[in-house]
Amino acid sequence: MTGRLSQAAVTVILVAAAFGVVALIMGISGYSVTEVFSGSLQGAVTAKGAPSSTVRWAIPLFLIALGVTIGFRAGFFNIGGQGQFYVGACSALAVSLGWRTGPGVLVILLGTLAAMASGAVWSFIPGYLRVRFGTDEVLTTLMMSFIGMLVLQYLTAGPMRNPAGSGQTAASERIPDAYRITGSSGVSLTVLLIVGVTAALIWILLERTRFGLRVDLAGRNATMARWQGINVRRVGLASFVLAGALAGLAGAVELYGPAARLVTGFSPTVGFNAVVVALVGLLSVPGVAAAALFFGGLQSAVLFLPIVSDLPPSALVLLHGTVALLVTIRVRAKRRVAAA
Amino acid sequence: MARWRCPSTRKSEPIDHSVPGERLDESASPREWAVRCEGVSVNFGAVRALHNVCLALEQGRIHALVGQNGAGKTTLARVLAGLQMPDIGEVHILGRPIQGGNVRAAQAAGLAMVHQHFSLPPSFSVAEALELTATKGGGAPIYRRRELERRWLAEVAGSCNVSSLSTRIRDLPVETRQSLEIVRALASDARVLLLDEPTALLTPSATDSLFDRLQILRDTGVTVLVVLHKLREVAAIAETVSVLRDGEMALGPVETATTPQGLISDAIIGEGHYESADVAGQAVATGVGRRTHLLMEEVSSKDSAFERGLKNVNLRIDGGETVGIAGVEGNGQRSLVSAVAGLTRIEGGSIRIGESEAAASSPARRRMLGLRLVPFDRNTEGVSRSASLWLNQSALRLIGRRQGDSPIISTRRYREHARKALERWKVRYESVTQPAGSLSGGNIQRLILSRELSDGTEVLVAAQPTRGLDFAATEFVRRSLGELRSAGAGILLVSSDLDELFELSDRLLVMLGGEVVARFVPPYDRRAVGDAMTGARR
Incomplete structure (x- = not known):
């Protein structure tokens, strides 16, 4: 336990260091550091509607990061969350557009399942290539992400384009309110319930089932796991499928929740930010939840800052990148120590 | 009687061994000790690796250093080679003091070390590896492959069995790789050769030929210090043997020929040695027949x-x-x-x-x-x-389906089970959550057996x-x-x-x-x- 605590402490220090670096850069550039940070704090926490905005942005990050966590634990660098998220959202949209007369609960249920299944397929493909042929999953999941973006672009500009739209943006029509689980705020009891139950299930799966322990062993030392009779390929594939399903779920929640329609290139970095969230969260479910709230708060602040002042929101993107850099350095260092 | 005494150690049995020549005196020695260290101590955090170690080895002989895992053999070897800085104490190689854990100083004094884990880069060809790692330089900054191979052929010829110097290191059998390590070590005209557990990976016949080579080297005047595990090997090759136990010199150096093996093994193991897990008491496969x-x-x-x-x-x-x-x-x-x-x-x-x-x-x-x-x-x-000790210990419980198993497990019970098993097998550990890599080799093997x-x-x-x-x-x-x-x-x-x-x-x-x-x-x-x-x- 002390190990976990000290790791968490190091993470907090790293994040604080990132704040320091960003403050330094902004100070040098002539901005008022206190103003930026107080503005950020307002945007993330204290302003009216800020907490719910923070949660709204944390939800997709959290769901995708849970999948990334499973992948990391199993020893794979599945960074294809972005594409899995997109195809999930597209599938959910397809269900709600295809069954316009269906009862709300059924359509949402079916759409969510379709989203999870399609996300899983999107992740299964690189997963299969990895365990069967040893193809580097970093490349394949990234490439699948690009394909997912193009699928979204094609669908929103083609078959699913809103015929009544302005033509300025490639976007689908809005789904009826009956098929939505939140208002535009993105937060409702239903959504919180969905996310909470999912998190609890994933925590139990990872920490309190033999499958979770197999994932842990296989991820740490696949050779040893094979000698112990663990089917490392199956465990690996399962991790890819689960990660895809979670990202797909995030897509469905986004569509049936705050988004209500798909716009090409929406939330363009959520899948990649989720990788950072998983790392900052130290690959534990509660840790990932905390990290997702933190980055959700940042996202919320990014949107809020221009309202209060002429401060550049990119300052916070910079913060985001610095945190990612510091955390990644530590992951690498740890891996090398473990290998030695 | 020529016997160099460490001023600060309590004396173990002085065992007579005659060396030609008179009493060797530190200040006026007719020839220097090949290796001499005085009061060397090394601590890794709270762990005492070496404590007040004194050792003096004569030139031109083959010396063995033995001891249990964790007795400090490798640490002492690293101190001699200048890879590890002692907390206190002095090291002299052929009379030259090696200060502050300086690898170059040790090399310059004439010492070369062959590591337990081979250090030649696997993807290099033989000639490239030797050129890269040998301390004897002199090549042009840009090399030609042929010229390099020609230059090294003379060194390699006769001492190891390599068909072509363009062969990759990774394609060579383990004993050839080791021979190359020795070639590399000696290429710098080393006068003291230090080998850390060279026989660990060798077959009996390869061990024999290694020993033959060491004897030939000794005959040319090289002093050999070899870290060994097996007493049979000590008897086969070494002229003197020194024993480390718990970081202290427990015995020696003494003449191998005149020292009973029992004395050496007692020095290695110390008192109260053997322990045993009660395997017979455990449930093993039913039906003990000739099945x-x-x-x-x-x-x-x-x-x-x-x-x-x-x-x-x-x-x-x-x-x-x-x-x-x-x-x-x-x-x-x-x-x-x-x-x-x-x-x-x-x-x-x-x-x-x-x-x-x-x-x-x-x-x-x-x-x-x-x-x-x-x-x-x-x-x-x-x-x-x-991974943690308990997860390693529980690995076999993670596979297969047993009837009546709940899908949700109690990790507390897994830990408890692991704790009992580790204690029954007398694994030395602090907490079941510590990583398995923190255990010594012997304890890791006990962990495996317990599972x-x-x-x-x-x-x-x-x-x-x-x-x-x-x-x-x-x-x-x-x-x-x-x-x-x-x-x-x-x-x-x-x-x-x-x-x-x-x-x-x-x-x-x-x-x-x-x-x-x-x-x-x-x-x-x-x-x-x-x-x-x-x-x-x-």
Whole structure:
């Protein structure tokens, strides 16, 4: 336990260091550091509607990061969350557009399942290539992400384009309110319930089932796991499928929740930010939840800052990148120590 | 009597050994000591690796340094080579002081070290590796491959068996790699050669030729200090022996020829040595009869990247029986173990574990049938070094489906179970949550045994179970295997240590080129077995 605590402490220090670096850069550039940070704090926490905005942005990050966590634990660098998220959202949209007369609960249920299944397929493909042929999953999941973006672009500009739209943006029509689980705020009891139950299930799966322990062993030392009779390929594939399903779920929640329609290139970095969230969260479910709230708060602040002042929101993107850099350095260092 | 006395150590038995010449005096010695250290202490945090070690070794002789795992042998070697800075104490190589853990100073003084884990870069050709790592420089900044190979050919010729200097290091057998390490070490005109456990990875015949080479070097005036594990090897090669125990000099240096082996092994182990886990008291496979526990018929498998596949191997192990597999490494032992474990698919034949045909079964299914494995490499195959002790200990509980299992487990119960098992096997640990990699080699092997010799062992495949372990740990493992056998399990023992095979095996099979070429029953004839291993007799 002390190990976990000290790791968490190091993470907090790293994040604080990132704040320091960003403050330094902004100070040098002539901005008022206190103003930026107080503005950020307002945007993330204290302003009216800020907490719910923070949660709204944390939800997709959290769901995708849970999948990334499973992948990391199993020893794979599945960074294809972005594409899995997109195809999930597209599938959910397809269900709600295809069954316009269906009862709300059924359509949402079916759409969510379709989203999870399609996300899983999107992740299964690189997963299969990895365990069967040893193809580097970093490349394949990234490439699948690009394909997912193009699928979204094609669908929103083609078959699913809103015929009544302005033509300025490639976007689908809005789904009826009956098929939505939140208002535009993105937060409702239903959504919180969905996310909470999912998190609890994933925590139990990872920490309190033999499958979770197999994932842990296989991820740490696949050779040893094979000698112990663990089917490392199956465990690996399962991790890819689960990660895809979670990202797909995030897509469905986004569509049936705050988004209500798909716009090409929406939330363009959520899948990649989720990788950072998983790392900052130290690959534990509660840790990932905390990290997702933190980055959700940042996202919320990014949107809020221009309202209060002429401060550049990119300052916070910079913060985001610095945190990612510091955390990644530590992951690498740890891996090398473990290998030695 | 020429005996250099460390001013600060309590004296152990002074054992007389005569050296030509008069009493050697520090200030006016007729010739310098090859290696001399005084009051060397090294601490790693709270761990005391070396404490007040004094050692003086004469020139032109072969000296052995022995001790258990963790006694400080490697640390002392690293101090001598300037790789480790002592907390206090002085080191002199051929009379020159080596200050502050300075590798270059040690090299300049004439010392070269051959490490336990080979350090030549695997992807380099022989000539490139030697050029890169040798301290004797002088080449142009831009080299031509041919010229490089020509230059190094003279050094390599005669001392090791390399057909071409453009061969990649990784393609060479382990004994050739070691010879190259020695060539590299001596290329800098070293006068003191330090070898850290050079025999750990060598076959008996390769060990013999290594020893021959060391003797030739000694005859040319090189001083050799070799860290060894086996007393038989000490007797075979070393003129003097020094013993480290718990970081202190427990004995020596004393003359090997005039010192009884018992005295040396007592010094190594100290008092109150052997302990044993009560394996016989545990539930082992039911039905302790003369029943066949493992049966392999006409098993064949493909060649792997590392060694030959199996060719029509027949093997039967009954309950209460240990069958030994002897053979020069790389002659199919790994293929055999992989085939039994289900890690590689076999091409033909049948494998029965207990009553069940298992040739098509998954590794997990075989484990459920009672197959237990002590893998070749305990650090990569036996444990996950970064995973916790309890997870490593519980690995076998993670596979297969048992009736009545709840899908949700209690990790607290897993930890409790692991704690009990580790205590029964006398693993030294602090917490079950510490990573397995923090244990010493002997304790890791105990952890593996605590997992594999759990209930329901039908057949245990033990691959090199004592390799690299110290005397006490080796003894512990062998005794555990003996108790498992008495309890009625079948044991397949793969080892490159003939003494171990002779001691433990009820029958002995020799593998050569993926085939079983000879079968022996006790009393074993070392010569005949050796001939079968090398193919001298078929």
